[in-house]
Amino acid sequence: MFNGQKPRQPEAALQLPETKVAADHRGATMNGSPEVAAAPRPKAARRNADAMHVILRAMCMAASLTAFSFMVTAKQHSVLVIYGFQFPVHSKWSFSNSFEYLVGVSGAVAIHSFLQLLICVLRLLSKSSVIPSRNYAWLMFAGDQVLAYALMSAGSAASGVTNLNRTGIRHTVLPNFCKPLHSFCDHVTVSIAFTFFSCILLATSVVLDVIWLAKY
Structure with a gap:
């Protein structure tokens, strides 16, 4: 119209609707957050760790109860023969301080578990x-470690007495007391074996506590 030229017609613009994914991507970029969101911490790993804790507690309770039960039932009356002479003998777990210590520690571990x-x-x-x-994890770590050391010391002390009963005392006339008192010695042996097994289970629980503290 001006200077003999026709006015230019505005070009038609076609704009496609923005998808939700693109909008979310653009919004995340504008907000300064990384383009790829961090993956959430997997819950399956924590659930597996929790299940392992439950299994270890159940096994430790069963093992310590077994050690406790076999020790408190370790008693027997019999007859000991020395050079043709018969002597009545009576053995009971409460006659030994080491066995009493094992009973106390295994009972404490059973209650704790x-x-x-x-x-x-x-x-x-x-x-x-x-x-x-984390405070609860540290408490569990300390308690499991202390009880594991206590079980180890109790089992070691009791095994020394049991070995003496089975082999006798060298260079003396004292015989092997486990021959006439075989039932008593068998009960003590089983109790000591489960005591060491409980110690291993508690040590494994301590390792799991350390792993949890390292990850979380």
Whole structure:
């Protein structure tokens, strides 16, 4: 119209609707967040760790109860023959301080394992983590470690007495007392074996506590 030229017609613009993925991507970029969101911490690994804690507590409670039961039932009356003379003998676990120590430690471990197992099961039923905080994890780590050392010392002390009963005392006329008191010695042997097994289970629990503290 001006200077003999026709006015230019505005070009038609075609704009496609923005997809939700593109909008979210553009919004994340504008907000300064990374383009790829960090993957959430897998819950399956924590659930497996919680299940392992429950299994270890149950096994430790069963092993310590077995050690406790066999030791407190270790008693027997018999007859000992020395040079043709018969002497009545009576053996009981309470006659030895080492055996009494083993009974006390295994009983304490059984109670500790039962309480921890009860707490773990209740937390699993409520769909919460077995270890709620780092302070609780440190407490479990300290308790498991102390009891593991106590079990090791109790089993070592009791095994020394049992070995003496089975082999007798060298250079003396004292015989092998486990021949006439075989039932008593068998009960003590089984109790010591499960005591060391409980120690291994507690040591494994300590390792799991350390792994949890390192990861979380």
